[in-house]
Amino acid sequence: MRTREEELKSLGTDFTFGFIQVMDGEKDPRNLLVAFQIVHDLVLKGYALGPFVEELFEVTSCYFPIDFTPPPNDPHGIQREDLIVSLRAVLASTPQFAEFLLPLLIEKMDSELQSAKLDAVQTLSACCAIYGPKELQEFLPSLWASLRREVFQTASEKLEAECLGALTALAACLSHAVLHADTHDLLDTFLSSVLQDCRHHLCEPDMKLVWPSAKLLQAAASASLRAYHHIAGSVLPLLLEQYNQHPQSSQRRTILEMLLGFLELLQKWGHEEGDETVLLGVRAPLCSVVFSALMDPSVQLQVVGVRALTVLGALPGLLVASDLDLAVDHLTRLVLHEEDPQSSMAAMEAAGTLAPAHPGAFTDHMVRALAQELQTEREDEGTRRQRCLQALAAVSTHPSIVCETVPVLLQHLRHLQRGSEPGDTGKMALLCHSLHRVAVQSQHDPESCSFYHQAVVPCLLGLALQAALQEDALLAPGKALLEEEALTSMVPVISAASTHLSPELAVQSAALIVPLFLDGDVSFLPQNSFPCSFQPFQDGPCLAAQRRLVTLLMAFICSLPRNVPIPQQDRLLGELLALSCACDCPFAATAAAKCFAGLVNKHPEGLQLDEVLQLALNRLEPGLAEGPRRTQALGLLLWVTKALVLRYHPLSSRLTDKVLALLGDAELGPAAAEGLGLLLGDAPDVLHRGCHADVRLMYRQRFFTDNVPRLVQGFHAAHSDVKANYLKGLSHVLNHLPKPVLVTELSTLLPLLLEALSCPDRGVQLSTLRCLQPLLLEAPRALSSSWAARAGEDPARATPCTTDNRTPRLARPCRQCHQANPTRFLPGPEGSTFAVPTLHPGAPATQEGAGRAQARVALHMPPE
Incomplete structure (x- = not known):
């Protein structure tokens, strides 16, 4: 067929009939794979089937569903899935098989065998991509009944998901039909059946079948924009009505999650193709429901409300100016005043998602409110301040907002630096964490990146110099900025602000910052009046504080692209x-x-x-x-x-x-x-x-x-x-080696790993345990085989060794090794077992209890 296609086609239906006779009754899986490929080629390459379409279908469909279990140690490596996929490609290859295949699929979907159901549903989905509405029309009621029953009754999540996917495929196939004035709209009829069988379950007081019905409706609606309008136009008003009729927060959350599912579907097609007319008709009650959820005392309902608001705000034209202002106010309230951190964090992330589409509203409302809150002294200022800083960073996802939030963050840093005392480094670290997030979010926008770098880097350097150049800098007010935690938290900020600079700005900044450290040129800093000169590379005890700032030079200079010249x-x-x-x-x-x-x-x-x-x-x-x-x-x-x-x-x-x-x-x-x-x-x-x-x-x-x-x-x-140094060094090297490479070297390295576990140095034990734990998960057979070979070569080395480990640092990796192999024993040579490190029986599962537990390694040999 590869080399003599034209000659074979010239035989006409005789070749097709001859092949059917040859294939009939074939049982060898190797031959079946070839036969299925031949049938597939017969169909797709245009061989004459003539009156033998049904015979060709019968000779292949008799193997459906595939029931094959490969024998152990099969040298050919043919798997059941290989046969399933190959046969499915044949059955779904041509609409000519539809009248024979669809009844067979319905029969298998109605059977009791789960594997047959699953195979039938997956094959139906494949057929919908090839068949047309005409081939499906006669079987639509039966197909829908079978799919609906499985979603309502099955306990298998996989089968449910496949049924929903098949329903989407059916509706998508019907959506492609070309409508004429005198033709019947199959999609409309089919979706009407779906609505008739599912819609009333949304109104039942016990809400038992609400979720299965909603999933079916959403699956049908996701097939096309036309299907979405048909389903959503009927379902959305009903769900909004049900939300208002159910007073309990748990029921409202369920209904709002269903509404959210329909809102998310509309994003699938995008604004250019999408048409929000179906939502415009329910815009006011929909916004009312979402705002109601944001005000509800239930945290779970609030979080779903935030998700719904995020989708609403991302759909153009759905939120009018007054709704948008109210939405931003709600998010600001959740950030600042909601006690539960789950709602607060959800509101921050929503603000970051919506801010690029509505920068003005977030600047005028949220950024202004957060800036005012930072200036307010309160008893709970620690938590409130942390939320403000996190929210300012989260909302900085648009250049115009970055221009507003960065000055607020820097002003707060100046405020902290002026009044800092010992122990205030944590506050500065939190602020630098927010600055770092803004830097990362700004990296891929040239405007934001340029502004951020030119605003933040000179400010941080100036504040650090101001602290370092005071007399007795390490003892002066504001010294917290010179402590390791504060300086270390500034490093990723400067680094992230420098990695994505334009070539011109990178060269310009290098020409300013390098002379600052080499020559003490402070002219470019915003506050360049200092009591003494900056000489970090000079000798002298009074310059100790200045030398600490070299870490900021490192953050900048080591983050520049390689092609930037360093002056x-x-x-x-x-x-x-x-x-x-x-x-x-x-x-x-x-x-x-x-x-x-x-x-x-x-x-x-x-x-x-x-x-x-x-x-x-x-x-x-x-x-x-x-x-x-x-x-x-x-x-x-x-x-x-x-x-x-x-x-x-x-x-x-x-x-x-x-x-x-x-x-x-x-x-x-x-x-x-x-x-x-x-x-x-x-x-x-x-x-x-x-x-x-x-x-x-x-x-x-x-x-x-x-x-x-x-x-x-x-x-x-x-x-x-x-010797412990070599063992520790080896375990560090192995811990950073890709596991497939390590597995190939196990037979050589296992003796040293075992020796490392018996080493009294706890650092060696800890590093070795971290090396063994992924091997127990990913390559237990290789590990046990290597051990068996080792013990067989040198049985004298197969002696128990015990180490008492009374620290949580060791107990935790021991527990992980135990979890990686719950039986605790790997098969060893001639029935022996290798016991991985495990907690002493009865040890508490807490960190403190684990610290008191014993980790032990032993080789248990069978009695002589």
């Missing part, structure tokens, strides 16, 4: 390198190391980069060898190594060797082991794709291949005092 880059790299090695403040030293690494990662290849890296090596080697700042040197080594590993730089191997060598160091070994996790983990602030870092594909797999054998070798050669 005075060599000088900047030198200053960062010196600060990272010589600073006594770990926070500032780490920030400098990160910033240096971020610039190195994006630096173009060439002699200039080689010189920078050589300078770094010259600093690192003596710093790691001895002295009081070995920890700072290790931090720099780790971040530079990560920067080079990500981009596959040749020097990364040499630096990685230095990290691995430090695992045997008594002082730095534990930190070096943790550093292996840093090398392969995702850093939140630098060296990730979101900030345009040079991150190559599969770098983790490459690191694993190059370095894990050396880790294993180092473990066996190491002194017992430092």
Whole structure:
């Protein structure tokens, strides 16, 4: 048929009849797959069927529904689903089969066998895409009766969903009929039957069949815009009437959820094709119902009301100006005054969704009210302030609104900074979280992104400098802004404000911010009158506060695209390198190391980069060898190594060797082991794709291949005092490795993983448990097979070992391992079982109880 199509077609119906005879009685599933494909080609490629249409249908439909269970270890791999799909394609291939197939489908839908029902309904849906209204007309009453019965009576959610999908497919097929003056409208007749059988259930006092009826009506209405108008025009007024007749909140919520379903359907076609005339007729009572729900004391009803309001507001022309103002006022009230956070959060999200369509209303009402509330002192100001900040961020989804909300947030930050006391960093962190959300929402709008960056970044830098340049800055009023929590919360704000800048603005900002840190040029800051100069890279104890602000430089400079030139880059790299090695403040030293690494990662290849890296090596080697700042040197080594590993730089191997060598160091070994996790983990602030870092594909797999054998070798050669460092480092590497890669290496690595579980170092145990837990879920057979092979090779190693873990940090991953394999035992060699870490029987499920529980690992061998 592939190579001699014309010759076969020239045989006419003789070829079709001959094939029918050959196929009749076939039972081999391999042959059936081929036969179904041949029948499919006979139909679609125009072979002559002649008088043999019914015979061709009979010879294929006798296999419907497919009843096939593949034998165990079937080498051919043919599954039941393969045969079902192939046969379904044949049965639905031509309208000529309709008169024979549709009665068969109705028969199977009315049977007692669930699998037959499901197959029949799915086949009906497939047929509706091929058949026309003419083929369906005779069978519509029976098809509707069968579908309705299943939705009303079935306990299977899957079958119910398929029946609703088939109803939609039927109505969609009828919607495509071309209407003439003298033709009968099959869609109108069919939908009238649906309404007649379902509409009255919406009015029943007990509301038993309300949801099945609503689902059927919505399924029919979703078929086409014409179907929607027919159904919704009859159902919406009835539902609005029922809402007002039921006083209970639970019943009202049910009715409003049904109304919401019909409103959401109208969004399916969009405004260009959609026609809201059916809603315009009920606009006033619909708005009244939604506003009533927003005022109801029931939180569940309020939330549904907010969802309905969101859909109403998104449909053009449905809310007049007065309704829109009232809607925004309701949302503002829920945000500020509703005690339940569920309603408040729903209102915030609704505001963010509706604000782009109605920016003026939200600016005039919600933003103004939130700004006034921030200036009001109240007893419960903590909760109220937090909601205000969250709402201001949520509603900032339009450029004009961003221009209003950002100044409000910055003014509040200035207010907090002026009156801040110890412990006020939490308030600043909350505000920065809101600023960060606005930044993320503004990234893809050039106007918003430009405004946000130029307003926020100079303001944050100015406030930070104002705090840092006071005498005894760390003890002065406003010092909360210099604490780690506050500065750390500012980093994602500046980063998000800088990642999507236009090339021109990025270059302009770099030309201002880099000289600020290198030369103390504060001229571009909004408040540029300071008591002393800004010199973060200079020596001196009085400059400690200034050096902490290098983390803000890191946030900006490491978030710029790679093609943005950095002014005075060599000088900047030198200053960062010196600060990272010589600073006594770990926070500032780490920030400098990160910033240096971020610039190195994006630096173009060439002699200039080689010189920078050589300078770094010259600093690192003596710093790691001895002295009081070995920890700072290790931090720099780790971040530079990560920067080079990500981009596959040749020097990364040499630096990685230095990290691995430090695992045997008594002082730095534990930190070096943790550093292996840093090398392969995702850093939140630098060296990730979101900030345009040079991150190559599969770098983790490459690191694993190059370095894990050396880790294993180092473990066996190491002194017992430092073996735990190698185990911890290995578990960190494995935790960041894609699980399919890890599974292939289990047979080699399992002995070390088991050794790690018996290590007294709880950090090693914790990291190893986190590595094992997903393997128990995703590859239990591979894990047990590897264990069986290991125990078979070396039964002497199959000895129980127990560790008492009395901390919640260990108990939780133990519990997760237990949940991943509830039986607690994996099959081992010759009947042995491998017990995964589990809580001691009877231990409480609470965090405190888990902390007192015992996690144990044991190999239980059968008695001799």
